[in-house]
Amino acid sequence: MVLDDLGSSLRGTLDKLRGKSRLSEEDIEEIVKEIQRSLLSADVDVSLVMELSDNIKERALEEEPPAGTPARDFVLRIVYEELVDLIGDSTELPLEEQTILLAGLQGSGKTTSAAKMAWWFSTKGLRPAVIQTDTFRPGAYDQAREMAERAEVDFYGNPDSEDPVEIARKGLEETSEADVHIVDTAGRHALEDDLIDEIEQIEGVVEPDTSLLVLDAAIGQGAKDQAQQFDESIGIDGVVITKLDGTAKGGGALTAVDQTDSSIAFLGTGEEVQDVERFEPDGFISRLLG
Ligand code: GDP
Numbered sequence: 001m002v003l004d005d006l007g008s009s010l011r012g013t014l015d016k017l018r019g020k021s022r023l024s025e026e027d028i029e030e031i032v033k034e035i036q037r038s039l040l041s042a043d044v045d046v047s048l049v050m051e052l053s054d055n056i057k058e059r060a061l062e063e064e065p066p067a068g069t070p071a072r073d074f075v076l077r078i079v080y081e082e083l084v085d086l087i088g089d090s091t092e093l094p095l096e097e098q099t100i101l102l103a104g105l106q107g108s109g110k111t112t113s114a115a116k117m118a119w120w121f122s123t124k125g126l127r128p129a130v131i132q133t134d135t136f137r138p139g140a141y142d143q144a145r146e147m148a149e150r151a152e153v154d155f156y157g158n159p160d161s162e163d164p165v166e167i168a169r170k171g172l173e174e175t176s177e178a179d180v181h182i183v184d185t186a187g188r189h190a191l192e193d194d195l196i197d198e199i200e201q202i203e204g205v206v207e208p209d210t211s212l213l214v215l216d217a218a219i220g221q222g223a224k225d226q227a228q229q230f231d232e233s234i235g236i237d238g239v240v241i242t243k244l245d246g247t248a249k250g251g252g253a254l255t256a257v258d259q260t261d262s263s264i265a266f267l268g269t270g271e272e273v274q275d276v277e278r279f280e281p282d283g284f285i286s287r288l289l290g
Contacts, residue, residue: 010034010289017072021065028060031075035289042251042288043220048086048258055082083285087254090279091210091238091265095124097179099172099206102240103199103230104214106187109242109268111140113214114184115147116276117240117266121180122153129178131171132157133164133202136186144184151273154178165201172206183208191226196233203234212265213256214240217248227256236260242268245275249287 013034017027032053039049056078065074093100100117102110111134118128130153132144141159148155156171168183175181183206188195203211213236215223230236239257241250244267257263264279 010038014072014076017075018070020071021069023060023065023071023075025061027071028057028075031060031079032057035079038289039251042249043218044251044288045221045224045255045258048254052082052086055085079289080285083288084281087257087281087284088263089281091212091263093210093265095121095126098209099181099183101183101185101199101203101206101208101211101234102214103185103211103234103236104187105191105226106137106189108187108214108216108219109240110134110184110187110214111144112147112271112273113240113242113266113268113276114144114182115151115153115273116268118148118153118180118182119151119273120266120276120278121182122151126180127154127178128180128182129154129156129171129175131155131168131175131181131183131206133167133171134184134186135162135164135167136188140184140186147273164198165205168202168205181206191229196229199230200233208234210237210265211235212238212240213260214242215250215253215256217241217243217246217250217253219252219256221252221255223252223255224259227259231260236262238262238265240264240266240268241279244287245269249290250284251288 036049059078060075104110114130118130121128130148134140141157154175156174158167161167185199211234213230239253241253267277267279269275
């Protein structure tokens with residue numbers, strides 16, 4: 001089963017159910033408590049954890065396990081289904097011509113993710129281009145150019161310009177031979193008005209098919225505000241979770257997924273352009289509970 005890779009305490013609790021065909025209310029309470037502990041330590045928002053626990057409890061108590069199904073498998077299935085329901089499938093990204101806009105705070109991993117995603121599309125036989133519109137962070141241009149080189153994808157940026165909207169416009173023209181355009185934007189340390197104004201203008205010019213919010217896996221409570229503001233200004237279709245190679249499990253990003261009613265598109269797992277995975281729920285769920 002998909003949840004084989006569980007954390008030891010949750011597995012221990014579930015193992016106590018081995019051989020049982022019926023679950024008692026205490027069994028369910030114990031499992032749900034264990035799941036809550038795992039999810040909270042993975043930074044999943046408290047209210048999401050509570051909602052999930054209630055659903056799991058209700059279903060485990062009310063539903064009849066199919067004949068012959070051990071109690072352990074029955075409850076695992078419910079846990080899995082409820083988590084999939086919350087997290088959803090990966091953000092739909094057709095393998096065809098498209099424009100993707102990246103949003104997020106400074107340091108979240110946008111520039112790195114732009115190059116990674118471009119690399120990923122190139123492995124699917126498409127011709128991607130990265131357009132760097134960050135005129136705010138010193139070094140952003142060089143970093144983006146170098147990463148695009150390493151990813152062997154087209155690149156446009158202008159280190160002499162202070163007009164990100166113009167760079168975006170020009171970038172689309174200059175990279176017209178590419179079929180996937182990934183537009184990186186400037187971040188700020190916080191959600192300042194000028195950041196929102198700027199990204200709204202860029203969005204108006206590039207008319208993205210998909211706008212993705214880039215979040216550091218270590219994000220906690222801050223995810224909600226960011227998600228809400230970016231969603232209101234440009235509309236968020238999906239989330240990229242970066243730095244999953246660290247200790248953080250990325251549960252905070254689920255708040256953003258819930259807030260924007262979107263899904264997860266990519267996971268960043270390192271500093272190299274190849275360190276990217278298309279999101280798939282199974283591995284992520286095992287990790288959250290692990
Ligand atoms: P931006 O300000 O949002 O464009 O963020 P950057 O792309 O510059 O990333 C900020 C820092 O995080 C850089 O040092 C990146 O190398 C690092 N970084 C980005 N993604 C990952 C990742 O998935 N794993 C690790 N370990 N580091 C990452």
